[in-house]
Amino acid sequence: MIRLNHTRLLLPALLMIFWQWSAVWINNPDYPTPVAVYHAFVFELTQEQMLYHLGMTLWRVVLSFAFSMVLGVIFGIMMGRFPKLNELSDPVLILALNIPALVTILLCYLSIGLVEAAAVTAVALNKIPTVVAMIREGARVVDNDLLDVGRVFQLSPATRFFRVFLPQLYPYIMASARTGLSLIWKIVLVVELIGRSNGVGFKLHTLFQFFDIAGILAYTFAFVAIIYLLEGLIFRPLDRVVSRGRV
Template sequence: MTTESSRHPQAPPSWSYWVALPAIFLLWWILAASLKTTLLPDPFQVAHTAWVEFQRGALTEHLLITLRRVAIAFTCAMAAGILLGVWMGRSRFINALLDPLLVLFLNLPALVVIILLYVWFGLIEAAAILAVVINKVPNVAVTVREGARNLDVRLEQMARVYHFSRWQCARHVIWPQLFPYVMAATRGGLALIWKIVLVVELLGRSDGIGFQLHMAFQVFDVSTILAYSLAFVLVVQLVELAVLQPLERYSYRWRLQEIHHANPES
């Protein structure tokens, strides 16, 4: 019989990063040394550029601006997507009513949404954030909707028998079952939002990592492009390793405890 622990996705071992990253940088250095072109600077040149940008404060300033946009858009998209997904998953009528609209937004290119919002509202911060949220909400809703559809009816019936309050039912019965779907939406959501925010900044903002990449592209400054890109990727990896993976492990253990609490006979 498949147990909960055996179904739990295992994160890559931490040593894999210490093997893969040096190998990638070694391959990059060999390729750059062989080609000897300004279109592919070696890792040391890129590191020097990043250090110069950090010393003058530009790298930190634009990185923090981009991270702020990511945090705001991610929070809004997850909240709206979870509510929409649960609503559609629990109501056949609402699902039938909103599913065509959800499919439409899932297939609408992010670039189209960004351009339309900039045209309608102007090159303002609210339009930039809203464009990211609109592009992400359908993905979260689809994932969470599947979780809401697969809720164990027997656990809810048992909760009613024991007179659970709505809060107790949501916390001890519904949320632990939805958690894997929410985590999947979280991981996929961050991966998508990072990219969309950069496009939003490139097209219509005057600050942020995306804007800096646009400025460097204008003069074909590959070293600056790589310096800002890798700084951003480094922060993303730190968030993954220091926040998401520990949170997933902790929350998974909590989920098992909550399910056991809701169903002591399991």
């Protein structure tokens, strides 16, 4: 296991060495070294409010993620299991999938106002169609024979749903959750940049005005580190649980 961890760290270490060497060789303030980015990180962490802004962004990501996953899974299952509903809703889904995220954000801010509810709503509306599309495909290929076995053994509808139907959707739910998290936090940054006075997006906009590339990279790497932490603490353990449940 230790050898595997060292192997996984080899490529990032080589990239870091190349970055440091190339930055020193180019010697341009627009191309900061990893050391400069580290100093910017320490400054933002100790002298500014990095933890506060990271926390606000993470809070918006969690809220938007929860709303989009719950609503997306519900609508996706309904569209996948009821052909008539799918036929009626498919044009709306296609439209929602192709509306630019920026348009949705602006419309939410204009209609709801520059408030927290508008920010979370805009992010969730951008993600829900993607979840619906993925879950719909999973609901279409659910093994109906297994559901019939549950009926033969006189399982209750709730038991059939949670013990027979839903486990077959786990891979699709996990896939939509992973892609959703990567998409949501990027949209949250745009939402914060346009209409919030805190969060990583707001800070990136402020640092951009001062041409502080090292600070921008410091915030970027800090939030990416949080996403890696969520991956290791939540998604990978869930993957193992789901894999054991499906064996």
